[in-house]
Amino acid sequence: MKSETGTSTRTRPGEPGKEVRRLDRVIIRFAGDSGDGMQLTGDRFTSETASFGNDLSTLPNFPAEIRAPAGTLPGVSSFQLHFADHDILTPGDAPNVLVAMNPAALNANIGDVPRGGEVIVNTDEFAKRTMAKAGYAMSPLEDGSLDGYRVHPVPLTTLTIEALKDFGLSRKEAERAKNMFALGLLSWMYHRPTEGTETFLRHKFAEKPQIAEANVAAFRAGWNFGETTEDFAVSYEVAPATKAFPTGTYRNISGNLALSYGLIAASRQADLPLYLGSYPITPASDILHELSRHKNFGVRTFQAEDEIAGIGAALGAAFGGSLAVTTTSGPGVALKSETIGLAVSLELPLLIVGIQRGGPSTGLPTKTEQADLLQAMYGRNGEAPVPVVAPQTPADCFDAAIEAARIALTYRTPVFLLSDGYLANGSEPWRIPDVDELPDLRVHFATGPNHELADGTEVFWPYKRDPQTLARPWAVPGTPGLEHRIGGIEKQDGTGNISYDPANHDLMVRTRQAKVDGIAVPDVEVDDPDGARTLVLGWGSTYGPITAAVRRLRAAGRPIAQAHLRHLNPFSKNLGEVLGRYEKVIVPEMNLGQLAILVRARYLVDARSHTQVNGMPFKAEQLASALKETIDE
């Protein structure tokens, strides 16, 4: 296993007094009050790190309340960033460095920092009242509870106000720049490039140049503080992850952004206008926001009156020939179920993007979970099969969106694209694809009759299927001669006319199922270099933690095979054979074992579950020990 601490030591050029240590990876967590701007601070540090060329993975973690009471534990917002000189897979288990902007942030996060970790605290916030609010009877800075940590007490607020005294700002305004002071300090500590942040600040506050310059000044003051104060004797270098990245152009990207871009790309590749019908819901709303910004791509976004209208409008647009999408999360999926069933019956292409969050009911809106798999599979009346596609990393949301669109368009079916809160908000470097190499998703609308009656009359039958795909023709309004009516009542095979005939219903139910079962999906790949006897099977966002855990096990001499599913419905054709190859199959999931239920039922394999539903992604170390138990059993 790679070490987490220094591998080489030197002094910084031009600063003979200060030591520079070289690290192969670092995990930093910024924590503060909801109003302290921790997400922005984390985003900026991420951008600096991405442009520097490290591999990285992020984990934003924030409360559902917009501004929970200031200084309280429920109001703490944090942003964890893991960056390295090699390829990494997760935002990291435990931070090496914690930046705590107030006592609540310290109290809520210190438990995750291993002894020996660095803790930077804003001492200005450690007054008696604020400490009491955070549950400290005595100051943790003085009672010895932080012994064993490398604590840097920094009066961040005072230093920021002092640095901005010439800007003519009120105390309150000046104080708000303290997150930029912290960012400057951390940027110094880890040798991050700074131009990007300065440009960003001037752009963000373009309308308020004085505030822009104050933030830049606070940022620089933080940097200079690190450089001059004796408390920070060491700075760290994490070299670019040159070997981790194949040749190409990269950017940092979050899951929801990648998914939005995937939808736009799919619309371009299909040569169909994109139509989004959506109702705001955490953690899916960012997709609505993002797509709304790209109307120059012919993207129509419709913010509906409710979840049902969101998918209804999308289905109407699909009937009219758009690449139609609705975006939501678990509670919204429940509301859309009836319309999804209608889309199954109408056999129109439609993407249902579900960004899973903690449930049931309102649950944990800002936390992640994978507990809507069975809802996506079966949450409808009647036999209503819907293909399910799941992305495995933030950047992979781009490819998964294109794959979901391919299935929807080819097979004329609604398709679930199941992401989750961790992928949605987390980010990683993404190798930007060459747009000329994206798949061709063009479809052929029906243009004329497709059936000859016994008397020789040429007619159009809306439910006459393609023999290969079983897809029905997509005849959009405006096409002369193909006028037809479709609906949710059972249809006669071929003509699409209303039919209550029992044998026909049996045929139609089986045909719709056969169409979904017959969707062409790639074989599942198995990574098994050592001929292992245990297979770990995952789906969706657990890819990062599972892969990291697998690496640890292999490095420790324990063979384990790994397979990860992009297609949950239908499964890859070879999945049964793959599962049959192994003595033991273990399925880690952020639910109570939903994929395990599916594979057990389908393949009669004794798959066992390892589950976690705490709203957070698996930690690689914990997952590795759980997998180790299975291997050693």
Added chain:
Amino acid sequence: MSETLLNLVPKAEAAQSMRDFKSDQEVRWCPGCGDYAVLAAVQGFMPELGLAKENIVFVSGIGCSSRFPYYMNTYGMHSIHGRAPAIATGLATSRRDLSVWVVTGDGDALSIGGNHLIHALRRNVNLKILLFNNRIYGLTKGQYSPTSELGKITKSTPMGSLDAPFNPVSLAIGAEASFVARTVDSDRKHLTEVLRQAADHPGTALVEIYQNCNIFNDGAFEVLQDKDQVKEAVIRLEHGWPIRFGTDNDKGVIRDPATGDLKVVQVTPDNEHTILVHDAHTPSPATAFALSRLADPDTLHQTPIGVFHSVERPVYDTLMAEQLGSAIERYGKADLRQLLTGNDSWTVVG
């Protein structure tokens, strides 16, 4: 109307007849149902519009009236309960070259789908909504509906219903509708004239059609059809004309100076000049709303029919199309490569 969005819909190449709009499907409403009359009126009116029939779409929800699209030889969708306005909104906003009609009933539009109806109306999407109001649930065999009168005895309310009914015209006006009309299934001429005005209206047009369910609520509108009573019961609204009715046209509507509300008076030479002249195009919905309240919800006496309110205001689909156009002016033509690359990329060379 200065703007007619019908220009965006391709015209039929040849003259059409009512037959062109009849599908090959057997009509399966109960014999004697008012829906037949409405279907015939719509099929009869369509050729007059002269639109390419492949560019006409009927979208419905669930209920007796929602079978309507199956009988029209146009494109059509029989969707799910209450959701037709939402589905039609997606279609109309993405395809401005279509003439999109919604067929719904009192249960479909005002109960399970009430939310979609009011939001379609406030957005002013270019939809023509035909609301068949029979004041009963027919397809589920006779429960009271949101337009049934208080105390209605039905299968689910053997001791009488407890909820006060909606007045669909009042509701639509309250929901910012830009076009609201009421007509009756049995008066084909009137029905056709209202359809004509609705079709021409840019934006959402709501047409309430009183429709008799001869199985579960027979005679609900008899007072409006009975030769002896019709003149006393029905107030025909015509833009630009004084609002008068009665056997000898002897009754009129005036504004009560004491309350500002409307009331019905006996017309005399002294008060004749004070009879309200109907102005469907006045921007304020206040008088239209007051007119919608004249009818007695129980007896339906003094029921106004015709176009209550017809005003021009921005149409959602037009605004949406304009934003798509101005986005290209503002942000340039779509460039996927540029979008994916963004402003913060870096290159790794091998």
